[in-house]
Amino acid sequence: MSSHKAAAVVPIITSQVERLAIIDAPKEAHQHQHHIHRLIRKYSSEKDSDEDNLSDDGNDDACCPRSPVTCGPSPAVEKGHGLSRLLRNNKAWSKAIRERQPDFFEKCSQGQQPKVFWIGCSDSRVPENELLQLAPGEVFTHRNIANVVVSTDLNCLSVLQYAIDVLKVEHVVVCGHYGCGGVAAALGDHSYGLIDHWLGNIKEVKQQHREGLDSIQDTEEKCRALVEINARNSVLTVAKSPIMRAAWERGQEVEISGVVYDIKTGLLSELGYHVKSEKDLNAHLKVESKDLFANRAQ
Known part of the structure; x- marks a missing residue:
């Protein structure tokens, strides 16, 4: 060799x-x-x-x-x-x-006792165990195109319920990644067939934050912004689920966080979205769209 x-x-x-x-x-x-x-x-x-x-x-x-x-x-x-x-x-x-x-x-x-439940993208370049430096059995995982969490996805919610109610994980991590093909596709108006139905979830997020996204002229930077906003939306959707609310009501300590992975550097960055109670959730829901883009370079 x-x-x-x-x-x-x-x-x-x-x-x-x-x-x-x-x-x-x-x-x-x-x-x-x-x-x-x-x-x-x-x-x-x-x-x-x-x-x-x-x-x-x-x-x-x-x-x-x-x-x-x-x-x-x-x-x-x-x-x-x-x-x-x-x-x-x-x-x-x-x-x-x-x-x-x-x-x-x-x-x-003999069984698994992971502390982390990872919701990530199906992209083969984002291997959660590798980038977190954790062994088999330490990360419970759900992955789909563009790490989308919606309230009608019984697959994702079933995995979430198992993670919270059975495995008793302490941390739910929603990870987006820059260069995400699903997010890039949702930014455009092309039709890709069946996947258009799935991308519709990201397009809804894009529409909710259209003013802030339209203020970004650079296409790559706009895509990076939507990656972050899409991860935020998934964090909030997890937090709003009956599964999480029931866990907090019974005193279970579990936190939901949003992070983003940069394929070009191999580094994770936290997005400032941390929810570990109903109070935290309400505080995040009060943040206006324009405030999310306030610190982004034009």
Whole structure:
């Protein structure tokens, strides 16, 4: 593998294994380096690499296991199949975790106790566990196009209810992100088919804040503003739900916050929308649209 490819792969592996804080004790330096180099070979993007086409134990079929219960009639996938590569990556990842903490997956199988419920965009560039530096089991997640929360979406509300009533999360985070394709599409007047129905929710937010948005001349900056306002709207919709109001009434401590992710920098910023009570909600609802744009550079 070339040096620049190796450099690109190392952060991926370390982010999946080491920085998830599941390591009880550091390995010896030479053992650690050997382990990393072996994983680099597994994650190499060179399809013709001999190492990439071999499983850890030399068994070609071992990298693409079949479920013993629901084994379907389709033939086994070959080495060049896209699914084969995904399964090999998963095998390498699982093995790396187990080598560092043998009982990690056993503990995961016993249940989840996340403190954070994340409502984000489906965009593949916004991986919540990665950017929050949290391990599997620490973030409960719901994602959709443009992180929209509406009172008629039973899918989102069902996940919210489970997060609040069953998992007892302490923080609901609504995350928008700059460069959001759904928000950009909602700014225009083009038709995209079925997704127009979903984008209608963002268009309503745009209409509610049209004066402030129209005062922004730069198209990219206008899109960034709508990303923030759309996240704010989702925060308030969560806060207005019967689920949240019932939780606060019974004294459950849970806060809703709005953040935005900048894909260009990899950084999160808080938006100043924090709601942890009915009183906070009422205060946010009293803020006029023009005041939300007061500090934005023209």
